[in-house]
Amino acid sequence: MCLYRLSTFLFLLALSGVETVCGNVELRALMEIKSSLDPENKHLSSWTSDGDPCGGTFVGVVxxxxxKVANISLQSKGLSGEVSPAVAELECLTGLYLHYNSLTGEIPKEIANLTELTDLYLDVNNLSGTIPPEIGDMASLQVLQLCCNQLTGSIPTNMGSLKKLNVLALHHNTLNESIPASLGDLGMLKRLDLSFNQFSGPIPLSIANNPLLEIFYVQNNSLSGLVPPAFKRLNQGFQCENNPSLCGIGFSSLRACSPWDNQNIIQVEPFQPITRNNTLENPIAANFNTHCNQTRCSRSSKFVQVAIVSCATTFAVTLIIAGFLIFIKCRRQKQKIGSTFDTSDSRVSSTDQASEFYMKNASPLVSLEYGNGWDPLGDSHDCKGVYQELPPGFKFNLEEVESATQYFSEANLLGKSKFSAVYKGVLKDGTVVAIRSISVTCCKSEEAEFMKGLSLLSSLRHENLVRLRGFCCSKGRGECFLIYDFASEGNLSQYLDVEDGSGHFLDWSTRVSIIDGIAKGIRYLHSSENGKPGIVHQNISVEKVLIHQNFNPLLSDSGLLKLLADDIVFSALKVSAALGYMAPEYITTGRFTEKSDVYAFGVIILQILSGKRKLSNLMRLAAESCCLEDFVDPNLKGKFFDSEAAKLTEVALACTNEVPEQRPTMEVVVQELKQM
Known part of the structure; x- marks a missing residue:
């Protein structure tokens, strides 16, 4: 009996200690990581062996x-040590941000054991050695930033196995050898930067066939051979300067190929989108010169003419290349001419990256440091101290929020994202509101910065903006709440891709009115009047356009990103980029301007006119060719005004000009719409 009791006691003791043992494993790993990253204990003194990594005291740990440790954000901390292999023991880590430091040594191969890792930022350090081939086994990886280091060697071939990778940045290193054709298997890749290295050999055609690729930089290398014409679709997103041995057809930065160039056999694209005929040489001027004089073109007219020209161009290019190959064969009969790249038949063609925006139970992506002792959750009920700069009546307490949402009932849940959830609520006076809950770990870390953003949001007043009514934080729930006016008719995306006869169908005059309202809302944000600074929305999409009574459009989430931490903003913007609203210059500059909002507005115009969420190349071609019968929503059955459709198409094309300086301001757009 005594033996039985003893064994039972030991068993229960073991069970009670499981969590402690597991916690100690990660704590020991963090202490090893600390001693390696910060050997002099100058920057990570808050990491202590008797502390709690999940208690909010470990700087940069969430x-x-x-x-379980899910995120380490230590960018720009002045760290000068090395990356410890012990990081592999943090098995639930999803984000590792060590960029903008002075780290040395090699990238530990053990890092590949982090099977949940989505974001790996080691850029702008002094890391050396080669890229561990084991990284190719990190199936969850979405962003890999290794640029601006001292890495050498080649790109591991198995990196083509990273099927979820969106961004691969390896520029400004000393990488060499050839670019592996397996990178063409990265079907979700949108940005590939290999510039300022020592790569040699040809550019693989397999990369050009990637349907989602928007940015491909290979300038300042030692590449050679013929550049596949397929890269022309990237326009300014393809940069290949300072590769003297490269040649190509139709690239302004490349010399024409000669018969003596060691060319790759290429496949000519079956369809080449036309270059936009931008007749709006000065779209910033108030007068838009509409070139769509013939809006009702038959399929045997202008649209077909463009298609014929495209086919003729393709045929001519094919003949030229064939002539080159025959000439080479005659001159070099002993030289084997063939493709120096392989082409994979497998492609991940899905573009539905937006689904990641609705993942449930997502781990926090950012660390939070409260500077100067600031804690927005300092009072769980009254939120005192947070409202000093806010207007009267802006203060809500947790009880009001809980009552309005029926204690956050699932029946009231309108939507959920990685960093927030939105509930429908009813206040005590009967007012219907929308309440957005945001995890406190996603908010700005500095009190002054957070309060400045909140004060700005509370001051926004316009008939085409969703009004922010109030704000509160709950320390017990670890959340902050934003209370907005409720829009009764859903969002604009619900009115796209509708079936004929659906109740969500928008007639022509309603579409024009919605476009006009959105434009006025954005103009108000951009304007500086009555002490209000100009605001860039940064995340405009049809989902952000709410529809209220009488189909009045209301732009939502205006200025919301000013309250969120940088890495959360980056995560949200990945969704915007996947859906096509991201202005191309953001990829290269990393900065948002008013012209970024103008670009997104232009995309929305095209979506409203076509009635489609996704704009195909053929639809774009029809719009650029003024063949509006092939572009405007067929559900309208021709019931639209030719002149208005032509004008709106011109405005949309001007707003989505790839050169931001050539896009009009929203003031100009509103004035132009007023003349219709």
Whole structure:
């Protein structure tokens, strides 16, 4: 009996200690990581062996709901040590941000054991050695930033196995050998930067066939051979300067190929989108010169003419290349001419990256440091101290929020994202509101910065903006709440891709009115009047356009990103980029301007006119060719005004000009729409 009791006691003791043992494993790993990253203990003194990594005291460390380390954000901390292999023991880590430091040494191969890692930022350090081939096994990886280091060697071939990778940045290193054709298997890749290295050999055609690729930089290398014409579709997104041995057809930065160039056999694209005929040489001027004089073109007219020209161009290019190959064969009969790249038949063609925006139980992506002792959750009920700069009546307490949402009932849940959830609520006076809950770990870390953003949001007043009514934080729930006016008719995306006869169908005059309202809302944000600074929305999409009574459009989430931490903003913007609203210059500059909002507005015009969320190349071609019968929503059955459709198409094309300086301001757009 005594033996039985003893064994039972030991068993229960073992069970009670499981969490402690697991916690100690990660704590020991963090202490090893600290000693390696910060050997002099100058920057990570808050990491202590007797501390709690999930208690909020470890700078840059965030845990998930299971008290596992999910994120380490130590960018720009002045760290000068090395990356420890012990990082592999943090098995639930989803984000590792060590960029903009002075780290040395090699990238540990053990890092590949982080099977949940989505974001790996090691750029702008002094890392050396080669890229561990084991990184090719990190199936969850979406962003890999290794640029601006001292890495050498080649790109591991198995990196083509990273099927979820969106961004691969390896520029400004000393990488060499050839670019592996396996990178063409990265079907979700949108940005590939290999510039300022020592790569040699040809550019693989397999990369050009990637349907989602928007940015491909290979300038300042030692590449050679013929550049596949397929890269022309990237326009300014393809940069290949300072590769003297490269040649190509139709690239302004490349010399024409000669018969003596060691060319790759290429496949000519079956369809080449036309270059936009931008007759709006000065779209910033108030007068838009509409070139769509013939809006009702038959399929045997202008649209077909463009298609014929495209086919003729393709045929001519094919003949030229064939002539080159025959000439080479005659001159070099002993030389084997063939493709120096392989082409994979497998492609990940899905573009539905937006689904990641609705992942449930997502781990926090950013660390939070409260400077100067600031804690927005300092009072769980009254939120005192947070409202000093806010207007009267802006203060809500947790009880009001809970009552309005029926204690956050699932029946009231309108939507959920990685960093927030939105509930429908009813206040005590009967007012219907929308309440957005945001995890406190996603908010700005500095009190002054957070309060400045909140004060600005509370001051926004316009008939085409969703009004922010109030704000509160709950320390017990670990959340902050934004209370907005409720829009009764859903969002604009619900009115796209509708079936004929659906109740969500928008007639022509309603579409024009919605476009006009959105334009006025954005103009108000951009304007500086009555002490209000100009605001860039940064995340405009049809989902952000709410529809209220009488189909009045209301732009939502205006200025919301000013309250969120940088890495959360980056995560949200990945969704915007996947859906096509991201202005091309953001990829290269990393900065948003008013012209970025103008670009997104132009995309929305095209979506409203076509009635489609996704704009195909053929639809774009029809719009650029003024063949509006092939572009405007067929559900309208021709019931639209030719002159208005032509004018709106011109405005949309001007707004989506790839050169931001050539896009009009929203003031000009509003004035132009007023003349219709």
């Amino acid at each position: 845990c998930n709901d299971h008290r």
